[in-house]
Each structure stands twice: as structure tokens, then as C-alpha cells.
Amino acid sequence: MHMLSQFNRKTICIISSALLLALLPMLATLAGEPYLVSLFSRILIYALAAASLDLILGYGGLVSLGHAAFFGIGAYTVGILAHHDFEETALISWPLFIPGSDSGLVAWPVAILVSALLAAIIGALSLRTRGMHFIMITLAFAQMLFFFFVSLEGYGGDDGLTLFSRNTLPGLDLGDDVQFYYVCLALLGAFLFLAGRLVESRFGMVIRGCRESEKRMQSLGFPTFRYKLLCFVIAGGAAGLAGALIANQVEYVSPGLMHWTRSAIILVMVLLGGSGTLYGPVLGAAAFLLLEEVLSIYTEHWMVYFGPVMILVVLFARHGLFGILVGKENRHG
Amino acid sequence: MLKVEQIETFYGSSQALFGVSLKVRAGEVVTLLGRNGMGKSTTIKSIMGLTQVTRGRITFNDIEIHHLPSYQVARQGLGLVPEGRQIFPNLTVLENIMVGAANRGGREEPYTLDEVLEIFPRLAERLKNYGNQLSGGEQQMLAVVRALMTTPKLLILDEATEGLAPLVRKEIWYGLSVLKARGQSILVIDKNLDALMKLADRHYVMERGAVVWSGETDELADNEELKARYLGV
Numbered sequence: 340m341h342m343l344s345q346f347n348r349k350t351i352c353i354i355s356s357a358l359l360l361a362l363l364p365m366l367a368t369l370a371g372e373p374y375l376v377s378l379f380s381r382i383l384i385y386a387l388a389a390a391s392l393d394l395i396l397g398y399g400g401l402v403s404l405g406h407a408a409f410f411g412i413g414a415y416t417v418g419i420l421a422h423h424d425f426e427e428t429a430l431i432s433w434p435l436f437i438p439g440s441d442s443g444l445v446a447w448p449v450a451i452l453v454s455a456l457l458a459a460i461i462g463a464l465s466l467r468t469r470g471m472h473f474i475m476i477t478l479a480f481a482q483m484l485f486f487f488f489v490s491l492e493g494y495g496g497d498d499g500l501t502l503f504s505r506n507t508l509p510g511l512d513l514g515d516d517v518q519f520y521y522v523c524l525a526l527l528g529a530f531l532f533l534a535g536r537l538v539e540s541r542f543g544m545v546i547r548g549c550r551e552s553e554k555r556m557q558s559l560g561f562p563t564f565r566y567k568l569l570c571f572v573i574a575g576g577a578a579g580l581a582g583a584l585i586a587n588q589v590e591y592v593s594p595g596l597m598h599w600t601r602s603a604i605i606l607v608m609v610l611l612g613g614s615g616t617l618y619g620p621v622l623g624a625a626a627f628l629l630l631e632e633v634l635s636i637y638t639e640h641w642m643v644y645f646g647p648v649m650i651l652v653v654l655f656a657r658h659g660l661f662g663i664l665v666g667k668e669n670r671h672g
Numbered sequence: 673m674l675k676v677e678q679i680e681t682f683y684g685s686s687q688a689l690f691g692v693s694l695k696v697r698a699g700e701v702v703t704l705l706g707r708n709g710m711g712k713s714t715t716i717k718s719i720m721g722l723t724q725v726t727r728g729r730i731t732f733n734d735i736e737i738h739h740l741p742s743y744q745v746a747r748q749g750l751g752l753v754p755e756g757r758q759i760f761p762n763l764t765v766l767e768n769i770m771v772g773a774a775n776r777g778g779r780e781e782p783y784t785l786d787e788v789l790e791i792f793p794r795l796a797e798r799l800k801n802y803g804n805q806l807s808g809g810e811q812q813m814l815a816v817v818r819a820l821m822t823t824p825k826l827l828i829l830d831e832a833t834e835g836l837a838p839l840v841r842k843e844i845w846y847g848l849s850v851l852k853a854r855g856q857s858i859l860v861i862d863k864n865l866d867a868l869m870k871l872a873d874r875h876y877v878m879e880r881g882a883v884v885w886s887g888e889t890d891e892l893a894d895n896e897e898l899k900a901r902y903l904g905v
Contacts, residue, residue: 557742
């Protein structure tokens with residue numbers, strides 16, 4: 340009976356959240372606050388980035404302070420492709436002629452691939468370390484990329500790069516905030532579904548087992564490094580997609596997207612919502628960005644007020660806001 | 673089946689094993705005996721590739737395994753039940769069991785879930801619980817079952833009954849006797865000499881990182897001086 344009530348709590352939370360998100364554009368129009376659609380698009384995008392970090396942090400136990408690198412690379416991929424498309428110049432002119440593109444069908448998969456490739460390179464080196472060393476090496480890689488793009492004058496350097504318009508998708512007008520919102524919602528829903536299947540699969544069991552003891556997993560015959568690397572690459576690719584979406588939403592990319600403080604913000608979203616739950620980081624992203632929105636009306640130093648909230652959550656809700664909502668027994672994604 | 677020849681293992685600059693040799697034949701139950709800190713667990717870790725062997729040779733079914741990473745050692749057919757009930761607390765009991773079953777491709781007559789739950793029926797009622805919701809005894813049974821699900825050619829148990837209540841120990845010893853009757857090769861470390869004498873065929877006694885005696889159960893039973901000197905019995 341107790342299990343049933345907890346199952347219901349979780350299901351009710353997820354279904355009601357999904358319903359609320361599905362109806363949000365309509366509710367925002369009725370409330371006469373259309374800007375909420377834009378705010379919630381941002382929440383959905385950061386939720387995707389945070390949920391992707393949860394794959395390696397919550398399930399794999401790998402605390403990365405460089406996740407924004409993949410977020411930023413995804414954004415820059417879209418920005419650079421759009422820049423060359425607008426300028427009608429070649430992205431690469433030799434040995435092959437590769438033009439830019441403003442198509443989401445091209446730019447978004449490329450953003451995922453480039454971010455995943457970068458994750459494979461960073462992961463192959465950083466996953467040989469653990470604990471504090473892993474945190475530091477991921478942070479170092481992200482900062483290297485940050486300074487690389489700061490110095491990349493051809494693509495705006497420190498000032499960043501402005502997109503002429505959002506990407507195109509057949510049958511959709513992404514310039515329309517409501518349509519863009521639903522694309523973000525669909526992509527987040529698809530990621531949560533696939534990631535949920537992944538963590539329940541054999542692959543997910545190995546990743547979750549590694550969080551407890553990698554040696555124990557190895558003594559069961561699993562080449563744990565390969566599993567962790569693949570998980571890191573999947574998380575990097577998903578963060579790249581989130582980056583592609585944020586570039587579209589704000590129609591602007593800058594090195595700040597991959598600064599280590601951005602990685603820290605995504606990490607805070609995961610911890611606030613509840614790590615190892617997949618849905619928790621969505622809640623964490625919503626709570627963080629809504630608090631930012633509300634508190635920053637009163638003061639630009641809103642973090643002063645956010646800090647105590649974070650401390651209370653860490654002290655009294657080890658499984659985050661999602662754990663409070665659904666009960667810790669049923670928090671697993 | 674398993675042949676350990678003159679292995680030496682170091683932890684940093686301090687030597688833990690001094691030329692340890694032992695053999696386990698197919699279908700045998702062999703024990704590693706000795707007081708705490710004598711190198712029994714280090715020997716097991718060296719066999720499993722969890723600790724680097726500096727000198728010597730370990731072969732399993734004529735394949736050299738001492739230079740292999742631990743996951744490849746496990747894939748040769750060595751199943752470890754590690755010291756200290758090392759289950760995965762954040763996986764359910766069923767997941768703990770199934771994760772063991774993932775790497776046994778190609779093994780003849782693999783253990784099935786029903787078979788292992790028949791040996792340790794208590795776990796059948798707890799399949800949906802998380803590992804950290806089990807009692808110590810249940811966790812240890814789960815560790816044995818998880819190793820069994822790899823369908824090991826050689827099952828290695830490191831202090832499998834340490835710190836457990838007598839009734840739970842009895843269940844585990846019963847489970848191991850069922851496995852022996854099935855022809856399972858087992859290498860076991862434990863301090864419960866009475867139970868080991870009933871179960872095992874041969875024994876190795878370790879002292880300060882070296883094997884100081886080896887022989888069959890009858891010989892050990894008759895050697896009171898050996899038991900008093902090295903096993904504190």
C-alpha cells in the first residue's frame with residue numbers, strides 16, 4: 340500500500356508536470372504573460388543540459404565541472420554554421436567544400452556529433468583519473484575551450500557571435516516562440532525517455548554499479564572504462580543539443596556559455612533537483628531559473644538569497660526537490 | 673585449472689606475498705587458511721588482477737592471466753565474492769543478480785535465476801528491494817549469487833561468512849555444499865575451520881605472505897600442532 344502510494348506520488352508528479360508544460364503556452368496567453376513561454380523554453384533547455392549531466396554525475400558518480408564545454412560547443416556549432424550560411428562563405432573549402440547551414444536538420448545533429456566527439460577526447464583523458472583530479476581536469480578542458488573561443492576573432496572572440504535568425508525545420512517556424520517551445524519540450528521528453536531506458540538497461544546497471552565500486556564491476560568482467568566513456572559521450576552529445584537550442588533561443592553565442600561558472604550552474608541545478616533521478620534536474624533547472632527570475636527583480640545580487648536555499652536543500656534534502664516530492668524510496672529515475 | 677606459481681606482490685615498497693604457489697583442480701574445493709594479515713586476501717586479489725603481481729606466474733586453464741586487467745581475468749571464468757559483502761547498494765537485488773549474468777556468453781550450462789534462488793531462497797522474496805535494504809546475511813548471499821550468475825569455472829570466496837549470525841552462516845555453508853555437489857570448483861578463505869573441514873578437499877595454510885603448509889582435509893584434521901600454531905585453534 341505504501342509502495343503503491345509512493346508510485347502514485349511519482350507518477351502524479353511526472354504526469355502533472357508534463358501536462359502543465361504542455362499547456363503552458365495556452366496558460367501564458369490566458370494570463371497575458373507571453374514572456375513565460377520564452378522563460379520556460381530556457382528552463383527546458385537547461386533541464387536538458389542538467390539531465391545530461393545527471394547521467395554521468397547522478398548515475399556514474401562522476402562530478403564534472405566541465406559540462407558547459409559541450410553545451411558551448413553545441414551552441415557554437417550552430418552559430419558558426421549559421422554565420423557561414425548567412426555570409427555565404429565556406430565552412431571548409433579544402434579538400435571538400437562544406438558550406439554553412441541554417442537548417443536544424445543539419446546543424447543540430449552536427450552539434451550533437453561535434454560535442455560527442457569532444458566528449459570522447461576529453462573523456463578518454465579525464466576518465467583515467469577520479470575524484471578531485473577528475474573535477475580539475477574537466478574544469479581545465481572547459482577553460483581551455485573558453486579561452487580558445489575568446490581568442491577566436493573570426494567568430495567574434497570575446498564578443499561572441501550573433502545569429503541572423505533561428506534555424507529552420509521543415510513544417511515549423513522556429514521564429515515563433517510557441518513552436519520553438521514545443522520543439523524544446525519534445526526534445527527534452529525524448530531525452531528523458533531514452534535516458535530512462537538507458538539507466539534501466541544492462542549498460543545503466545554497469546554505470547550505476549561503477550558509482551559504488553569500479554573494481555567490483557571489473558571483477559564481474561566489465562571493461563568499466565569503455566562503459567564510462569560511452570556514458571560521458573552520450574551526456575556530452577545531449578549537452579551539445581541543449582547548446583544548439585540555447586543558441587537558437589537567444590540567437591547569440593559567446594564564450595561565456597562554456598565558462599566554468601556555467602558548468603557550476605548546471606551542477607547546482609542537478610543537486611538542487613536531486614541527482615540520480617533524471618527528472619530531478621528538470622525540477623532543479625526550473626527552480627533555479629524561476630528563483631533567478633523572481634529574485635533578480637528585487638536585487639542584482641540575487642545569489643545572496645539563493646545561497647541559503649541551496650544550503651538548506653543540501654543539508655535537509657539530500658535527494659533534492661524531487662526526493663521531497665516523490666519520497667526518497669521512489670526517487671530513482 | 674588454476675595454477676599459481678611463486679608469485680610475489682608488493683604494496684608500494686612493502687612486500688606482501690613471498691613466492692606463493694597453489695593449485696585448484698576442476699571440481700575441487702580448496703581453502704586458504706591463516707590468521708589475519710597473512711596474505712590470503714592479497715593472494716586472491718593477485719589472482720583476480722586487482723593487485724599487480726611483480727614476479728611469478730598465474731595460469732587458468734593454461735592461459736596466463738597474471739598480466740591481464742581484472743575484467744579480462746573475470747571473463748576467463750573466475751567469479752569473486754569479495755570480502756565485506758560488496759554488493760551494489762544502489763541496484764535492486766534482481767539488478768545485482770542480472771549484472772552478474774551479463775558476461776557469461778558461451779559458458780556451458782549457465783546458472784539460471786531459478787537455480788540460484790533455489791540455493792538461496794531468502795533472496796527470492798527480496799528481488800525488488802535495493803541492496804542497501806538487505807540484512808548483512810542477505811547481502812552476503814546476494815554477493816555469492818551475483819558471482820554464481822557469471823557461471824564461474826572457479827568460484828572464489830573471500831571471508832564469505834565473516835561477521836554473520838550462525839544461522840545465516842549455516843545457510844551459506846549449505847549453499848556451498850550444494851554447489852560442490854554440482855561439481856563447482858571453489859577456492860575459499862574463511863576462519864570457520866569446522867565448516868571448511870566438512871566442505872573442502874584440500875587446504876593451504878599461509879603465514880606472513882607465504883604458504884607454509886598444504887595438504888588434504890584428513891591430514892589437517894590430525895595435525896593439532898599446525899592448527900594451534902598457524903590457525904589459533
